[in-house]
Amino acid sequence: xxxxxxxxxxxxxxxxxxxxxxxxxxxxxxxxxxxxxxxxxxxxxxxxxxxxxxxxxxxxxxxxxxxxxxxxxxxxxxxxxxxxxxxxxxxxxxxxxxxxxxxxxxxxx
Amino acid sequence: xxxxxxxxxxxxxxxxxxxxxxxxxxxxxxxxxxxxxxxxxxxxxxxxxxxxxxxxxxxxxxxxxxxxxxxxxxxxxxxxxxxxxxxxxxxxxxxxxxxxxxxxxxxxx
DNA sequence: GAATATGTTATCATGTAAGATAACCTTGTC
DNA sequence: GACAAGGTTATCTTACATGATAACATATTC
Numbered sequence: 001x002x003x004x005x006x007x008x009x010x011x012x013x014x015x016x017x018x019x020x021x022x023x024x025x026x027x028x029x030x031x032x033x034x035x036x037x038x039x040x041x042x043x044x045x046x047x048x049x050x051x052x053x054x055x056x057x058x059x060x061x062x063x064x065x066x067x068x069x070x071x072x073x074x075x076x077x078x079x080x081x082x083x084x085x086x087x088x089x090x091x092x093x094x095x096x097x098x099x100x101x102x103x104x105x106x107x108x109x
Numbered sequence: 110x111x112x113x114x115x116x117x118x119x120x121x122x123x124x125x126x127x128x129x130x131x132x133x134x135x136x137x138x139x140x141x142x143x144x145x146x147x148x149x150x151x152x153x154x155x156x157x158x159x160x161x162x163x164x165x166x167x168x169x170x171x172x173x174x175x176x177x178x179x180x181x182x183x184x185x186x187x188x189x190x191x192x193x194x195x196x197x198x199x200x201x202x203x204x205x206x207x208x209x210x211x212x213x214x215x216x217x218x
Numbered sequence: 219g220a221a222t223a224t225g226t227t228a229t230c231a232t233g234t235a236a237g238a239t240a241a242c243c244t245t246g247t248c
Numbered sequence: 249g250a251c252a253a254g255g256t257t258a259t260c261t262t263a264c265a266t267g268a269t270a271a272c273a274t275a276t277t278c
Contacts, residue, residue, distance in 0.1 A: 032184075032200065039202060046224060057268060062226055064266090071265060074235080075141075076181035078200070087202040091141065091187070093148060096195050155254060166238060171256055173236090180235060183265080 033067045036081060040065075043085040053084045142176045145190060149174075152194040162193045 040050055047061040054061075064073060064081065075089075082089040149159055156167040156174070163170075173182060173190065184198075191198040 035200075035202065048224070056266080058225075059227080059268080060266065066226080072183045072185035074181045074183055074265065075187065077266080078184065082202055083205065086205050088205050090201040090203055091144075092199040092201060093144065093191055093196040094199055096192070096197050157254070165236080167255075168238080168240090168257080169236065175256080183235065186236075
């Protein structure tokens, strides 16, 4: 109980606004679209401009960002999107504490 | 210069073995395969057993884990793999410091 | 209200990841 | 050395993400 958990660690870390800007974890596929949109807008890019950077069409960007989209994009697609807006994608594997743990109600099925 | 960077933050965080076990970032697609294998073995599963959990074939697991594989898996594939071995996949977008920054030689193209 | 900028939606074509089966390669055990 | 367990590789099929084009919906500006 005295040992800081990852939750604590994260909470503390995110209280630092500098760190917060850099560290952004998210449960995959759910927040993903909104996150992507945020990154793009933050970079001051329109879908069309981003599309050009990625040598594709704005309609494809729109589809990728579409929240109600049922598609599960390829890893490389997200990577390239991230890179195009000035970010680098990293993957975290965090243990599922299926037991009596605290805030672990992220599991869907 | 005096403000701690994400690098420092991460370094400090990872010095805590408890945190380290939970937090595992990786540059996508490169370490990914090895990471997956490690997670599976750590869970005490064979490819065949994991395949059964995912209702697929061991050959498909092998292909996914194959380091020399040229495929870029779908996000959902990694998610399901992770979940099957007791982990949850999270995505981090970390800013590309393309400027005069330190350890930022991860960019390929 | 025509023109432009931004984003959306539908559709079809194409590329490719994933499903499935089978054959092979170890390594270890009897 | 037959056998089984674990993993690999090849091939074919199927599913689906992405590419591409076009038409539409809103603003916003002139």
